[in-house]
Amino acid sequence: MVALPQQPEVAVASFSLLAMVWMLVVVPCASADERGAASMTRAKRSSRAVARRATADPVTSAAETLRLVEELHRLAARQAWTGVERVWAELAAADGVGCEELLAAADAATQLGDLGAARERLLAALALQERRDVVERLWSIDTAYGSVRIVSAGPSELVIPAADFFPVAQRAVDVARRQLAESGQYEGWLPIGRYQIDGEEVYVRPGPRTTEHVPAASSP
Numbered sequence: 001m002v003a004l005p006q007q008p009e010v011a012v013a014s015f016s017l018l019a020m021v022w023m024l025v026v027v028p029c030a031s032a033d034e035r036g037a038a039s040m041t042r043a044k045r046s047s048r049a050v051a052r053r054a055t056a057d058p059v060t061s062a063a064e065t066l067r068l069v070e071e072l073h074r075l076a077a078r079q080a081w082t083g084v085e086r087v088w089a090e091l092a093a094a095d096g097v098g099c100e101e102l103l104a105a106a107d108a109a110t111q112l113g114d115l116g117a118a119r120e121r122l123l124a125a126l127a128l129q130e131r132r133d134v135v136e137r138l139w140s141i142d143t144a145y146g147s148v149r150i151v152s153a154g155p156s157e158l159v160i161p162a163a164d165f166f167p168v169a170q171r172a173v174d175v176a177r178r179q180l181a182e183s184g185q186y187e188g189w190l191p192i193g194r195y196q197i198d199g200e201e202v203y204v205r206p207g208p209r210t211t212e213h214v215p216a217a218s219s220p
Contacts, residue, residue, distance in 0.1 A: 065094045069101055076104040084108035099129045106137070113171030115145050115189035119208075145172070145189040146204040148211045150197060152184030156215065159196040 068091040075083040088105040091097060102125035109118035119141050126134045150156070158177045165173060169191040179186045180197070192206045202213045 061094075062096070065091070065096050068094065069096070072101055072104055076107060079111070081108040081111040085112060099125045099131070102128070103134070110168055111171070113168070113173075113175040115141055115172050116147065116187075119189065141189070142207045144169070144191060144206065146192050146206050146211055147188075147208050148176075148190050148202075148204050148213070149187045150176075150180060150185065150202075150213045150215075152180070152198070152215050154184045155182065156180040156184045156198050158186075160193070165191055 068087055072084055072087045072091060075081075075087060084104060085108045088101075088108065091101065092105075102121045106118045106121035106125065109115070109121060119138065122134055122138050122141075125131070126138065158173070158180050160173060172188070172190055176186045176188060176190055190204050192204050195202050195204065197213060198215050200213075200215050202211065204211050
């Protein structure tokens with residue numbers, strides 16, 4: 001993580017510079033697929049929100065949103081991340097979702113090993129409010145993890161030679177390993193480094209530029 005100075009004036013200037021560098025250098029590296037997927041996600045959420053507003057009583061809808069927000073934060077305080085993710089699935093399309101709710105949902109995704117979802121939620125939080133801690137978290141994801149897409153014809157084995165990950169990174173690896181073992185397909189974020197997929201080496205580079213890998217056995 002980038003160490004920022006503690007003096008208020010310098011800290012503000014450094015934060016603004018860090019945010020500018022991250023926005024100008026890292027974000028444009030996102031693939032067209034990622035930008036398209038993000039647009040589709042926003043469109044789907046918007047359409048769900050419109051449908052909900054059209055069919056729900058405004059008072060009831062507001063009360064339900066408030067209940068979900070309170071439940072989200074209660075579960076986050078208990079670090080019940082699966083519960084937070086469940087509540088977020090109901091809350092995501094609702095009106096009145098703020099920065100703190102997005103950050104709680106990002107915490108849940110991080111702890112459950114879904115760094116892609118965590119990053120998306122952090123970006124949404126940053127769009128609502130420019131905050132130093134959010135930029136630092138995005139920076140840490142984009143420098144320690146990389147976007148990857150793996151497509152195999154069938155179940156595959158993911159091997160990480162001589163790896164010793166922190167718990168969050170290990171959970172991300174476990175999620176990928178489980179999905180590949182079940183379906184042979186994975187799309188998400190993994191810690192940067194070298195991996196072996198069915199004996200073939202693939203290097204995951206940092207940032208949103210997606211590393212795509214189709215094992216030779218799956219090629220036509």
